[in-house]
Amino acid sequence: MPIDVSGISEIGTRVDQVQMALIWLMAFCFIACNAVLIYFMLRYRRKSANQPTADLRGSHFIETVWTLIPTIVVIIIFFYGINVWSDMRTPPEDSYQINVKARQWSWSFEYPDGRVEATEMVVPVDTPIKLNMVSEDVLHSFFLPHFRVKEDVVPSQYTYLWFEAKKTGDYHIFCTEYCGKDHSAMLGNLKVVDEEAWQRWLRNEPEPGQAPLSPEQRGEKLWEKWGCKGCHSTDGSVVLGPSFKGIYGKEEHFESGESLVIDDNYIRESIYSPQAKIVKGFTNQLMPSFQGQLKEDDISDVIAFIKSLQ
Amino acid sequence: MSHAHADEHYLQAKGFYNWFFSVDHKRIGLMYLLAILFFFLVAGFSAILVRTELLFPGHTIVDARGYNVLFTLHGAIMVFLFIVPGIPATLGNFLLPLMIGAKDVAFPRLNLLSFWIYLLGVVCVLYALVGTPWKDWLDTGWTLYAPYSVQSSTGVIPITLGVFILGFSSILTGLNFTVTIHRLRAPGMTWHRLPLFCWAIYSASLIQILATPVVGITLLLLIMERIFGIGFFTPALGGDPILFENMFWFYSHPVVYIMILPAMGVVAEILPVFSKKPIFGYRAIAYSSLAIALVSFFVWGHHLFVSGMSYWSRWVFSLLTFAVAIPTAIKVFNWISTLYKGSIRLDSPMLYACAFIFLFTIAGLTGIPLATLATDVHLHDSYFVVAHFHYTMQGGTVIGLLAGLHFWYPKIFGKMYNELASKVGFWMLFIGFNMTFMPQFLLGYFGMPRRYYDYLQEYADLHFMSSIGAYLNGLAYLFIFGNLIYGLFKGKAAAKNPYESLSLEWTVPSPPPLTNFDEVPTVEDWTYGYASEQNA
Ligand code: HEC
Ligand SMILES: [Cu+2]
Ligand SMILES: [Cu+2]
Numbered sequence: 001m002p003i004d005v006s007g008i009s010e011i012g013t014r015v016d017q018v019q020m021a022l023i024w025l026m027a028f029c030f031i032a033c034n035a036v037l038i039y040f041m042l043r044y045r046r047k048s049a050n051q052p053t054a055d056l057r058g059s060h061f062i063e064t065v066w067t068l069i070p071t072i073v074v075i076i077i078f079f080y081g082i083n084v085w086s087d088m089r090t091p092p093e094d095s096y097q098i099n100v101k102a103r104q105w106s107w108s109f110e111y112p113d114g115r116v117e118a119t120e121m122v123v124p125v126d127t128p129i130k131l132n133m134v135s136e137d138v139l140h141s142f143f144l145p146h147f148r149v150k151e152d153v154v155p156s157q158y159t160y161l162w163f164e165a166k167k168t169g170d171y172h173i174f175c176t177e178y179c180g181k182d183h184s185a186m187l188g189n190l191k192v193v194d195e196e197a198w199q200r201w202l203r204n205e206p207e208p209g210q211a212p213l214s215p216e217q218r219g220e221k222l223w224e225k226w227g228c229k230g231c232h233s234t235d236g237s238v239v240l241g242p243s244f245k246g247i248y249g250k251e252e253h254f255e256s257g258e259s260l261v262i263d264d265n266y267i268r269e270s271i272y273s274p275q276a277k278i279v280k281g282f283t284n285q286l287m288p289s290f291q292g293q294l295k296e297d298d299i300s301d302v303i304a305f306i307k308s309l310q
Numbered sequence: 311m312s313h314a315h316a317d318e319h320y321l322q323a324k325g326f327y328n329w330f331f332s333v334d335h336k337r338i339g340l341m342y343l344l345a346i347l348f349f350f351l352v353a354g355f356s357a358i359l360v361r362t363e364l365l366f367p368g369h370t371i372v373d374a375r376g377y378n379v380l381f382t383l384h385g386a387i388m389v390f391l392f393i394v395p396g397i398p399a400t401l402g403n404f405l406l407p408l409m410i411g412a413k414d415v416a417f418p419r420l421n422l423l424s425f426w427i428y429l430l431g432v433v434c435v436l437y438a439l440v441g442t443p444w445k446d447w448l449d450t451g452w453t454l455y456a457p458y459s460v461q462s463s464t465g466v467i468p469i470t471l472g473v474f475i476l477g478f479s480s481i482l483t484g485l486n487f488t489v490t491i492h493r494l495r496a497p498g499m500t501w502h503r504l505p506l507f508c509w510a511i512y513s514a515s516l517i518q519i520l521a522t523p524v525v526g527i528t529l530l531l532l533i534m535e536r537i538f539g540i541g542f543f544t545p546a547l548g549g550d551p552i553l554f555e556n557m558f559w560f561y562s563h564p565v566v567y568i569m570i571l572p573a574m575g576v577v578a579e580i581l582p583v584f585s586k587k588p589i590f591g592y593r594a595i596a597y598s599s600l601a602i603a604l605v606s607f608f609v610w611g612h613h614l615f616v617s618g619m620s621y622w623s624r625w626v627f628s629l630l631t632f633a634v635a636i637p638t639a640i641k642v643f644n645w646i647s648t649l650y651k652g653s654i655r656l657d658s659p660m661l662y663a664c665a666f667i668f669l670f671t672i673a674g675l676t677g678i679p680l681a682t683l684a685t686d687v688h689l690h691d692s693y694f695v696v697a698h699f700h701y702t703m704q705g706g707t708v709i710g711l712l713a714g715l716h717f718w719y720p721k722i723f724g725k726m727y728n729e730l731a732s733k734v735g736f737w738m739l740f741i742g743f744n745m746t747f748m749p750q751f752l753l754g755y756f757g758m759p760r761r762y763y764d765y766l767q768e769y770a771d772l773h774f775m776s777s778i779g780a781y782l783n784g785l786a787y788l789f790i791f792g793n794l795i796y797g798l799f800k801g802k803a804a805a806k807n808p809y810e811s812l813s814l815e816w817t818v819p820s821p822p823p824l825t826n827f828d829e830v831p832t833v834e835d836w837t838y839g840y841a842s843e844q845n846a
Binding site for chain 2: 002025037041051148172178
């Protein structure tokens with residue numbers, strides 16, 4: 001749970017300093033007001049019917065004092081907060097830029113080299129990262145609780161957010177703007193890696209000591225990462241779409257009445273333009289297109305994966 | 311129609327016709343009370359279901375969509391059918407004319423019309439929420455954010471229509487009260503003798519008149535977009551979703567003060583009576599109500615602090631939001647000072663009033679990190695916000711309503727409830743409420759987003775605690791209302807003025823006669839001259 005985030009990022013640490021100051025201030029005001037309230041309630045409790053009471057109707061002096069004090073206090077807090085927030089909203093010029101796309105109910109991340117990732121965003125440590133964000137459907141909000149930053153993700157309008165991680169590790173990504181049915185499942189993972197691992201990741205190399213993945217294995221990873229898993233099983237059971245088990249080379253029947261034998265081209269078409277041919281009996285749930293998200297290389301990995309499921 | 315006898319009291323008339331077509335402000339107030347308390351219980355029950363789903367991570371009683379429907383149901387009914395009409399339509403209707411020495415509101419028939427319009431709005435809202443097959447129940451949240459609300463296949467049109475209609479009811483009530491306070495004050499009831507409850511109702515009425523039309527327009531645009539495909543809010547049609555947020559909160563922020571100002575007014579009435587002391591800083595309290603009403607129109611942008619709004623608009627809205635803190639703090643200081651050197655009875659109305667101050671300081675103070683940009687970015691749309699506004703709405707408005715109900719109960723019904731039982735209910739509520747929402751401040755601070763059907767294991771303990779608190783909270787309400795209903799049938803007859811108040815509504819019999827005052831009273835003095843020792 002992101003409780004103590006000091007050291008994870010400079011901005012987050014500074015936000016928590018403001019927050020701590022405010023917590024002390026709130027605690028002080030709360031205790032001061034209510035201690036007086038409760039003291040009065042007990043001290044002046046009616047003990048006899050004719051307990052005398054004072055005719056105090058107010059005082060200009062006191063009213064002025066307790067108007068001025070809160071005014072001064074809130075102005076100080078305002079500028080204190082603005083100071084940190086200004087830096088939070090000003091990404092450094094040399095930030096590494098990633099494009100974030102939100103859709104119901106998943107995140108995708110497009111890197112400068114054209115590579116697209118889903119759900120997990122890998123970034124290097126000690127590097128300012130600027131996210132340029134846009135939504136493909138409704139409002140979403142990109143939230144990194146460990147970094148104390150968030151910004152809404154809006155359709156047809158680019159918003160941005162930046163952060164710089166000082167510690168490697170895995171951190172939550174939450175969607176914090178209600179976006180329909182699976183809003184609470186719209187989670188992601190931010191993976192902060194050191195420079196060496198980052199370079200490896202950029203070149204698509206496996207972790208040291210691990211054999212490179214076979215196309216089938218890569219395909220399986222893609223199947224998990226892009227949420228195909230949520231609709232397509234590998235054991236023959238129907239989730240929201242047809243299962244992948246044993247479909248390669250089989251004859252498929254469509255709503256239009258046509259049929260064909262499942263081959264590479266058909267799978268490619270199914271991923272890029274799923275509505276071109278609708279499998280018979282699957283009209284309730286629409287499959288989203290993965291055009292622009294899965295690249296040609298990825299497609300052949302997926303095909304290899306599907307082929308392997310005989 | 312029976313001719314009003316001078317000594318016939320307003321409760322005597324029986325039968326549907328005598329109530330549903332009555333233009334008497336007391337009967338209308340009571341009908342409103344019945345209606346809104348019913349919806350309070352319905353919305354409260356859906357909150358219990360929401361908290362039950364959240365007892366444990368993952369599926370507990372409903373699926374994701376079911377959960378979204380439940381929190382929409384809770385929010386929409388609480389806001390539109392309960393808390394917006396809230397205190398003004400009930401206690402305001404009943405007491406305002408009595409307090410200023412009038413026989414009724416300025417436009418009694420308009421008042422009845424407001425009630426009928428309210429009922430019509432209720433029908434539309436309920437149709438949208440629960441009137442269709444389950445798969446079409448509204449799931450947009452009460453905020454109806456575009457473009458989700460434009461795409462949603464659920465009852466967006468009926469609910470917007472319903473809220474649009476309810477808006478008229480609200481505007482007409484506000485108008486009626488404003489004119490009543492301007493025109494119908496008894497001789498001698500100058501503005502500076504006006505009870506603070508009336509000042510509060512007056513300030514809330516101004517907001518009702520000025521802000522409500524904006525939400526009407528917004529919702530009309532939403533309907534047009536859905537029916538005719540005119541692009542106002544959907545980018546695909548050339549619209550702007552942020553425009554919806556701006557318009558929506560231009561109404562919905564000021565509305566927060568329609569809800570809370572009257573509760574503050576109730577508290578300002580109760581404190582002096584039970585302390586036997588003049589209210590401290592009468593003018594400061596009265597004018598701060600107006601100040602809050604004014605400032606409330608300029609702070610809506612704090613709901614858009616992470617929406618993509620420009621740097622400088624966030625800057626300005628943060629500063630303006632802090633401005634609300636000042637009149638609010640002034641009120642709290644003056645209320646507390648009223649108790650100083652008083653002679654305090656801690657009967658249940660007073661307990662509720664003091665609890666209001668206690669809980670409201672939490673509500674107000676937790677607003678500070680939400681107004682501060684650096685910290686709000688993290689807390690925005692998290693459980694911290696949920697806790698904060700429940701402290702204002704439940705800890706503030708509902709506790710204020712209960713304070714008022716317990717205080718004026720003998721006047722309204724001519725009966726007394728069981729005092730011991732009401733104290734037991736009070737403590738159940740106080741503990742249950744804090745147990746529900748204290749953990750939510752922590753959840754929010756630890757990053758838990760709101761409107762989540764499912765959550766990570768690490769948040770489970772705090773969610774569990776909050777849900778248990780919610781059960782106690784719910785039980786407390788059943789107990790409290792049970793006691794109040796029991797008192798109607800079995801309670802002792804109430805005296806005319808059991809708490810020795812100096813306010814005009816206590817000079818008439820309990821329950822008040824249909825015509826309120828036999829002859830128009832003349833006000834000689836300030837309402838709050840309670841002190842036993844007179845200053846020179
Ligand atoms: C929201 C659920 C959903 C997701 C997510 C989804 N699909 Fe589909 N998919 C469907 C449905 C429904 C069909 C059948 C209707 C159709 O042909 O469009 C389908 C059909 C297919 C077919 C044709 C299968 C056949 O038996 O003819 C392939 C291949 C396919 N999807 C691959 C994928 C891949 C690869 C992914 C992930 C990158 C994916 N799908 C993600 C719902 C989904
Ligand atoms: Cu979301
Ligand atoms: Cu607001």
